[in-house]
Amino acid sequence: MSSAALVELRDVVVGYGELPILTGVDLRIDTGEIVSVIGGSGSGKSTLLRAMVGLLEPAAGAVCLFGQDLYATRPRSRGRLLSRVGVLFQSDALFSSMSVLDNVMFPGRKLTDLPDAVIQELALIELARLGVADLAERMPQEISGGQAKRVALARANVLAPELVFCDEPTSSLDPINAAVLGREFTRLRDDQGSTVILVTHDMEMVRTLSDRTVVLAAGGICAVGTPATLERSEDLDVQALFHGEPTRESQESKRA
Amino acid sequence: MDVRLDAIRPRSLLHELEIHARTRPAVLRLDLSALRQIDSTGVATLRAVTRRLRRSGVAVELHGATPEVMRVLAETPEPDPPKHPPEPGVLESLGRSCFAWWSGLLTLADMVIEAMQGAAGAVVGRRTFAWRDVVEQLELMGADALPIAATMSFLLGLVLDFQTWVQMHYYGTESVVLEFVGIGMARGFAPFIVAILLASRTAPAIAAQLSTMEMRQENDVLRVMGISPVRHLVVPRLFAITLVTPALSLIATASGILGGLLVTVWLDPHWMAAFETMLREMTLGDLWLGTVKSVLFGWVIGLASAFTGLHSGYGALSIGIAATRAAVASILFVMIVDSIVTTLWTMAQ
Numbered sequence: 099m100s101s102a103a104l105v106e107l108r109d110v111v112v113g114y115g116e117l118p119i120l121t122g123v124d125l126r127i128d129t130g131e132i133v134s135v136i137g138g139s140g141s142g143k144s145t146l147l148r149a150m151v152g153l154l155e156p157a158a159g160a161v162c163l164f165g166q167d168l169y170a171t172r173p174r175s176r177g178r179l180l181s182r183v184g185v186l187f188q189s190d191a192l193f194s195s196m197s198v199l200d201n202v203m204f205p206g207r208k209l210t211d212l213p214d215a216v217i218q219e220l221a222l223i224e225l226a227r228l229g230v231a232d233l234a235e236r237m238p239q240e241i242s243g244g245q246a247k248r249v250a251l252a253r254a255n256v257l258a259p260e261l262v263f264c265d266e267p268t269s270s271l272d273p274i275n276a277a278v279l280g281r282e283f284t285r286l287r288d289d290q291g292s293t294v295i296l297v298t299h300d301m302e303m304v305r306t307l308s309d310r311t312v313v314l315a316a317g318g319i320c321a322v323g324t325p326a327t328l329e330r331s332e333d334l335d336v337q338a339l340f341h342g343e344p345t346r347e348s349q350e351s352k353r354a
Numbered sequence: 355m356d357v358r359l360d361a362i363r364p365r366s367l368l369h370e371l372e373i374h375a376r377t378r379p380a381v382l383r384l385d386l387s388a389l390r391q392i393d394s395t396g397v398a399t400l401r402a403v404t405r406r407l408r409r410s411g412v413a414v415e416l417h418g419a420t421p422e423v424m425r426v427l428a429e430t431p432e433p434d435p436p437k438h439p440p441e442p443g444v445l446e447s448l449g450r451s452c453f454a455w456w457s458g459l460l461t462l463a464d465m466v467i468e469a470m471q472g473a474a475g476a477v478v479g480r481r482t483f484a485w486r487d488v489v490e491q492l493e494l495m496g497a498d499a500l501p502i503a504a505t506m507s508f509l510l511g512l513v514l515d516f517q518t519w520v521q522m523h524y525y526g527t528e529s530v531v532l533e534f535v536g537i538g539m540a541r542g543f544a545p546f547i548v549a550i551l552l553a554s555r556t557a558p559a560i561a562a563q564l565s566t567m568e569m570r571q572e573n574d575v576l577r578v579m580g581i582s583p584v585r586h587l588v589v590p591r592l593f594a595i596t597l598v599t600p601a602l603s604l605i606a607t608a609s610g611i612l613g614g615l616l617v618t619v620w621l622d623p624h625w626m627a628a629f630e631t632m633l634r635e636m637t638l639g640d641l642w643l644g645t646v647k648s649v650l651f652g653w654v655i656g657l658a659s660a661f662t663g664l665h666s667g668y669g670a671l672s673i674g675i676a677a678t679r680a681a682v683a684s685i686l687f688v689m690i691v692d693s694i695v696t697t698l699w700t701m702a703q
Contacts, residue, residue: 181580193567208581
């Protein structure tokens with residue numbers, strides 16, 4: 099019997115209202131890997147992420163985190179499960195009424211009994227790791243989009259969660275900021291032992307960082323594998339994502 | 355019938371074709387030989403015209419197009435027009451509205467229960483409760499509203515005393531006017547005017563703030579940390595409003611009586627006797643009724659504005675709609691609660 103997966107989706111159907119976006123989703127994610135979820139626009143990447151972090155209850159199936167069904171547990175237990183998770187939203191979602199430092203200290207203040215001085219130290223360390231410690235006293239509206247993303251990642255990671263979800267972490271970021279985030283994801287996996295789940299369309303990040311990639315298409319998962327394996331896939335949807343729109347010629351030459 | 359079109363100008367083309375269509379030809383041939391260039395607007399115009407004419411039974415044929423024009427026509431995508439879902443019938447609309455109301459009511463009940471649990475948890479000393487937020491809200495709701503609440507009730511007391519005095523003077527009973535103003539302010543006018551002030555000032559502010567947080571995904575951040583936005587955001591505001599409304603109401607009562615006293619001093623040489631009558635006739639029960647009402651008003655305003663803010667949706671208009679709904683719902687529910695409490699109190703006397 100294998101040990102419980104960090105994230106396990108069993109026959110999940112998820113969508114908005116009566117309209118399912120994804121059906122029959124089965125997925126298992128284990129400790130210490132970086133998993134990218136890719137797919138075209140509207141393929142359900144963000145919907146899947148919302149289901150995995152407890153924001154969108156599936157119409158059917160089970161979403162398990164740390165071996166427990168997220169939506170079948172009582173609210174307090176669900177809170178305890180989610181406190182082991184960090185989430186970086188596509189919009190940085192920093193609390194606009196708090197300074198950068200207070201934003202990063204927030205999880206520590208809410209979810210732990212640590213003294214404020216220790217929480218502040220932790221927050222400053224995390225901000226420094228991401229190169230934004232000098233912004234600690236600023237308000238979120240006084241920093242740039244790239245800096246806000248880094249601050250949001252610092253907040254998501256300040257309590258060293260076992261599982262970090264990131265929704266389009268590099269969207270609208272310049273290459274320098276994207277590289278900073280990439281290095282941090284690698285550090286989370288290698289040094290901290292966290293599992294990082296990236297919902298992204300940044301193929302460069304997928305190729306260089308991912309241990310495994312999940313491809314969403316046609317209302318479900320169409321392929322799972324390492325980026326190197328998927329690069330050679332003959333599936334048209336996978337090809338479209340890795341190589342751009344596949345042509346008939348390229349298909350025929352591959353078959354030949 | 356042959357129609358030659360020399361210029362692709364959408365309005366003139368549409369107009370000219372409509373004139374020809376009125377003659378009800380079986381076939382309308384469009385000669386495009388003079389057309390050297392066509393862009394998306396031209397293609398869209400041709401297709402819109404063709405579609406409209408075909409619907410009225412006129413076949414349309416295109417002739418003489420250059421290869422370049424033909425290429426653009428062929429390569430421009432031609433999606434089907436959107437199919438609007440059929441309008442629901444009266445019964446279906448009614449059913450949907452009832453269902454929406456019912457599920458809204460259940461959501462509101464959930465929020466109220468969670469807020470009560472959160473408040474109880476905060477009182478028995480849960481470490482994570484942000485009392486700092488309560489203090490901040492007290493300042494926003496109470497301290498900032500105090501001058502205007504005092505001014506409004508002072509003016510109300512003044513006007514009330516003036517108008518009543520003029521009428522009572524005819525019957526020689528002007529000595530009870532100040533008593534009427536005092537009891538009226540304590541029992542109903544002061545809590546009501548404070549509630550209207552909070553409903554128009556504080557309720558939209560709460561709704562807009564929560565709605566903005568919802569739209570910016572700040573509340574989602576709380577949810578994924580396992581923190582309930584109701585407990586974290588709504589409960590501190592409910593605590594604050596529970597303290598603010600009775601306090602403002604008592605100050606407004608005093609201020610209203612002061613306004614009435616000013617008029618009485620001006621108009622009545624025996625104002626001291628009127629003042630003594632008022633003090634003698636006013637009871638703690640009058641102030642108690644006003645306080646109970648103001649606490650209920652505060653809860654109604656707090657819950658209505660929090661509910662509209664947290665369930666406002668994500669569109670560009672949602673913040674404005676949430677703020678408006680919060681104000682309207684607060685005023686409406688305040689009047690309903692006022693009517694019920696006043697009726698029950700009067701019947702119990």
